[in-house]
Amino acid sequence: MIALARAELLKLRSTRTALGLFIVILVVTLVPLVLILALVPKDWLGEEGITQFLTTASALVPLVLLVFGILGMTNEYRHGTITYSYLVTPRRWQVMVVKLVVYLLVGMVTMLVAMALVYVAILIGGAIRGVDIDATGGSTLGDYARQLVVAGLVTTFGVALGALIRAQIITVAGTLIWALFVENIIYVLKPAVGNWLPFVVFNQVSAAQMSGDGMEALTESALTRPEAFLVSIAYIAIVSVAAVFISLRRDVT
Amino acid sequence: MSVIKAEHLTKRFGKKVLAVDDVSFAIEEGTITGVLGPNGAGKTTTLRIILDLVRPSSGSVTILGHRYRELRAPAARVGALLDSSGFHPGRSGRNALRVIAAGAGIPDARVDETLEMVELEGAAKRAVKGYSTGMKQRLALAASLLGDPEVLILDEPANGLDPEGMLWLRTFLRKLASEGRTVLVSSHVLAEVEQTVDDILIMSKGQLLAQGPIRELTASTQPVVRVRSPQAEKLEAALVSSGAAVNRLNDALAVRGPSAAEVGDVAHAQGVALHELLTEQPSLEELFLQIAGTRREQ
Numbered sequence: 001m002i003a004l005a006r007a008e009l010l011k012l013r014s015t016r017t018a019l020g021l022f023i024v025i026l027v028v029t030l031v032p033l034v035l036i037l038a039l040v041p042k043d044w045l046g047e048e049g050i051t052q053f054l055t056t057a058s059a060l061v062p063l064v065l066l067v068f069g070i071l072g073m074t075n076e077y078r079h080g081t082i083t084y085s086y087l088v089t090p091r092r093w094q095v096m097v098v099k100l101v102v103y104l105l106v107g108m109v110t111m112l113v114a115m116a117l118v119y120v121a122i123l124i125g126g127a128i129r130g131v132d133i134d135a136t137g138g139s140t141l142g143d144y145a146r147q148l149v150v151a152g153l154v155t156t157f158g159v160a161l162g163a164l165i166r167a168q169i170i171t172v173a174g175t176l177i178w179a180l181f182v183e184n185i186i187y188v189l190k191p192a193v194g195n196w197l198p199f200v201v202f203n204q205v206s207a208a209q210m211s212g213d214g215m216e217a218l219t220e221s222a223l224t225r226p227e228a229f230l231v232s233i234a235y236i237a238i239v240s241v242a243a244v245f246i247s248l249r250r251d252v253t
Numbered sequence: 254m255s256v257i258k259a260e261h262l263t264k265r266f267g268k269k270v271l272a273v274d275d276v277s278f279a280i281e282e283g284t285i286t287g288v289l290g291p292n293g294a295g296k297t298t299t300l301r302i303i304l305d306l307v308r309p310s311s312g313s314v315t316i317l318g319h320r321y322r323e324l325r326a327p328a329a330r331v332g333a334l335l336d337s338s339g340f341h342p343g344r345s346g347r348n349a350l351r352v353i354a355a356g357a358g359i360p361d362a363r364v365d366e367t368l369e370m371v372e373l374e375g376a377a378k379r380a381v382k383g384y385s386t387g388m389k390q391r392l393a394l395a396a397s398l399l400g401d402p403e404v405l406i407l408d409e410p411a412n413g414l415d416p417e418g419m420l421w422l423r424t425f426l427r428k429l430a431s432e433g434r435t436v437l438v439s440s441h442v443l444a445e446v447e448q449t450v451d452d453i454l455i456m457s458k459g460q461l462l463a464q465g466p467i468r469e470l471t472a473s474t475q476p477v478v479r480v481r482s483p484q485a486e487k488l489e490a491a492l493v494s495s496g497a498a499v500n501r502l503n504d505a506l507a508v509r510g511p512s513a514a515e516v517g518d519v520a521h522a523q524g525v526a527l528h529e530l531l532t533e534q535p536s537l538e539e540l541f542l543q544i545a546g547t548r549r550e551q
């Protein structure tokens with residue numbers, strides 16, 4: 001299993017995928033952050049609403065990680081490297097389980113890096129503008145921890161989805177459309193159903209304990225946070241188990 | 254004990270495609286066996302079933318006494334080269350091998366060794382997308398050798414190799430076999446493997462048509478005598494009346510039945526001049542036709 005994990009990490013390091021991931025993360029977190037820090041009038045910068053907003057700069061990271069997970073799995077089918085993975089480890093469930101776990105950890109580490117980037121960027125930005133900004137935006141350690149866990153889970157979710165539906169473009173596009181649009185539409189039209197949808201539930205787990213008006217929609221959710229966490233785990237577990245099973249049965253041609 | 258033993262392997266893809274149809278064979282230790290057959294014969298599917306990449310619809314196969322998935326450290330026992338390349342285009346050749354080696358617990362030093370064996374060390378650091386077909390093929394061969402395996406399963410290893418590369422491959426396979434390894438190699442060209450293999454399996458439309466030592470199988474087929482003559486029509490008539498089967502295209506005849514000497518004698522008796530007279534070993538296609546023909550007669 002350790003050999004497999006090592007192979008999985010080497011796969012990530014030996015292509016541009018990891019570098020690409022890092023660059024995308026830099027762009028989605030830092031670009032909006034830098035723009036706001038540079039352009040918002042000085043006396044607004046210290047206000048609670050703005051600092052909270054600044055710390056959500058890493059909110060897009062899980063979506064990037066989701067795609068990263070899907071690519072990590074579908075690329076193996078696309079380039080046929082799955083053949084070698086299975087030749088070396090014909091007990092396919094081991095290949096799948098190790099991949100799911102490695103991506104969980106990589107997702108969490110990436111999120112940690114993104115949050116650190118955001119924190120440091122706000123500190124530096126505040127210093128340059130001469131404003132004393134609370135770089136945590138009021139987030140507690142628990143808030144950060146939950147965001148980390150969700151980032152890891154979402155990455156794993158991507159890997160499992162990629163194993164279920166191997167067609168790369170369809171899976172990436174379909175999942176993004178689902179996460180960004182379909183769930184939101186259902187959430188608005190039928191909140192009773194919407195509250196249980198995977199990405200709504202993931203958000204519910206990771207959403208920081210905030211008091212601002214804009215956050216009311218989330219706190220009104222029917223699921224409490226522990227419930228949402230359990231439902232998230234259930235989603236990941238179901239999709240992962242399905243992914244392992246389908247991998248066992250699939251012909252590699 | 255046979256190194257590979259397949260019993261009644263059948264594989265259907267969906268309802269329509271019967272890719273492998275009740276195939277049974279045994280491969281003995283230290284032999285080179287060629288799996289021959291035209292496109293779509295089921296060669297690749299059979300090899301992938303042996304390696305547990307494709308699940309048979311029915312039947313079973315063991316390799317080294319076990320199912321592939323039950324082998325401990327399979328990379329150290331069985332090496333495989335499969336037709337679809339299996340390398341990420343953005344990864345260097347060396348890193349592609351390192352990924353495989355890491356999963357199998359094989360040290361990087363062995364990666365460099367195999368790269369040297371296939372004479373690819375110069376291009377090892379370049380991305381695979383810049384490789385020629387032949388280079389990819391060599392890389393795949395290196396991958397199959399990583400674990401220094403007892404058994405090698407190679408699907409069309411000669412694909413994309415130039416004549417020099419083919420010669421190199423032949424020598425290489427011979428060397429592997431002389432070290433006591435068992436090699437199973439597929440091809441759709443008889444000439445590619447006939448100087449290399451000991452035994453052949455002939456497949457067509459999913460079925461195993463024949464199996465055995467290559468000498469016996471090719472010896473049982475009739476060679477074709479090729480003749481060119483300015484009086485081809487006259488020669489054709491004489492040969493046909495002596496009972497030979499003749500195909501004529503302008504001044505060229507393909508004669509089945511008599512030997513080259515007998516054809517020469519007939520020409521001499523008729524006073525026909527010959528511009529060319531040679532015996533041609535049957536191609537895979539002719540081997541097929543003949544084997545399929547004898548099967549139908551049985």
Ligand SMILES: Nc1ncnc2c1ncn2[C@@H]1O[C@H](COP(=O)(O)OP(=O)(O)OP(=O)(O)O)[C@@H](O)[C@H]1O
Binds near residue numbers: 253266295296
């Ligand atoms: N994944 C698949 N799905 C459906 N049909 C398949 C699949 N793989 C192979 N086949 C079919 O099975 C048959 C045997 O294919 P196979 O690849 O084993 O032949 P082959 O002898 O290796 O041919 P070639 O010389 O072209 O490589 C073909 O009719 C092919 O179309």
Ligand SMILES: [Mg+2]
Binds near residue numbers: 298336
């Ligand atoms: Mg093939």
